[in-house]
Amino acid sequence: MRNFLPVFMIFLSACSSKEKPNDLTGKADTSAKKYEIGVVMQKGLTSEVRLPAELKPFEEVAIYPKVNGFVKKIYVDRGSRVKKGELLITLEAPEIESQLQTAQSQYLQALEVSRASEDKYKRLKNASKEAGSVSLLDLDNAMAKMKGDLATANGQRSNVNSVKNMQNYLTIRAPFDGVIVQRNVSEGALSGTSKNGQQPLLLIQRLQKLRLEVQIPEAYVEKVDLHKAVSINFTAIPGLNLQKMISRSANSLGGMRTEAIEIDVPNEDLKLKPGMYGEVKIPLLSAAKSLLVPNHAIVRSTERQFVIKVIRGKAFLTDIKEGLTSADSTEIFGDVKPGDQILLHATDEVKQGSKLN
Structure with a gap:
């Protein structure tokens, strides 16, 4: 009896415990998940935007002959600096010489006939002064x-001038001050016009002045400050920094939804080369405002980019486009406005119309 009492007391103590029994059914907690909500902010844009740029020749011409002929003499080579009007190539075309001789012969013949007709008319006119000597007919x-x-003589003279102009086509001169960057023929080669599908004889570029081309994204087209100088740095020439004004813009968006602008860059020493890449810092209008959201509020996939707006406790997936990005926020464009509530730390697991508690 004495041994039974301690065991009985232990049993009563276990039955009076306030601990709940463990749930061994395996059912999950169905309590609602809590989401963190933020708002779209509107702040002033950064004072400048950095964009890549590429140098291009200010002018470029592929030189073809205007008539078919053989290359008689080449006076330049690749790398030659030339002046406007300078002789580059002379051609020879024997058939043009023959055409000129034939045209001159026909003109002289027509001229003699014209002079004889004129002399006859003058003699008849003098004779007609005596009544009845020459009929009016x-x-x-x-x-x-x-x-x-x-008229026939004048036509033949025009034919001679036309053949002489063709003969002038046998001398090819520089259309502007520039540099020969390609030479595709040698002396004695048969040259043809561009219609024949041949390569140009020469390629000349104006390199003493270059165009720096920059593609402005659609979102910044109206925000570029055209009255301030841009800062230019070149990848291949560290330490070279230029301050230049924007020279011209395309005033039209291209296939990549960008507008091309150009900046004229002097290059008398030919230190800069077409094809070089650089970075341009373009000032933006100080009054421009931007809609900003935290970086983690944007959901990115291969098909779309969107934020999740919270309206009356429900999720609305809203497509956006991204602009400038900083360490903690991103500029967005789309169907959003300042003060809109958005889901922070958004994921594509949240579906359209889902309740957000």
Whole structure:
């Protein structure tokens, strides 16, 4: 009996414990998940935007001959600096010489006929001063023949000038001050016009002045300050920094939804080369405002970019486009406005219309 009492007391103590029994059914907690909500902020844009740029020649011309012929003499080579009007290539075309001789012969023949007709008309006109010596019909016919022969002579003279112009095409001159960057023929080669699908004889570029081309994204087209100088740095030439004004813009968006602007860059020493890449810092209008959200509020996938707006406790997936990005926030464009509530730490697991508690 004495041994039974301690065991009984232990049993009563276990039955009076306030601990709840463990749930061994395996059912999960169905309490609602809590979401962190933020708002879209509107702040002033950064004072500048950095964009890549590429140098291009200010002018570029592929030089083709205007007539077919053989290359007689080449006066330049790749790298030659030339002046406007400087002789580059002379061609020879024997058929043009033959055409010129034929045209000159026909012109001289027509000129003699015209002079004879004119002399005959003058003699008949003098003779007609005596009444009845020359009929009016003969006089009119002589005048008509004189005019016809004169027109024929003038036509032959125009033909001679036309062949001479073709002969001038056998000398090729520089269209502007520049540098020969390609030479594709040698002396004695048969050259043809661009219609024949041949390579140009020469490629000349104006390198003493270059165009720096920058593609401005659509979101910043109206925010660029055209009255302030841009800062230019070149990858291949560390330490070179230029301050230049924007020279011109395309005033049209291209296929990549960007607008091309150009900055004229002087290059008399030819230190800069077409094709070089650089970075341009473009000032933006100080009055421009931007809609900003935390970086983690944007959901990115291969198909879309969106934020999750919270309206009356429900999720609304709203497509956006990204702009400038800082360490903790990103500029966005889309169907959003300042003060809109958005889901922070958003994921694509949240579906359209889901309740957010």
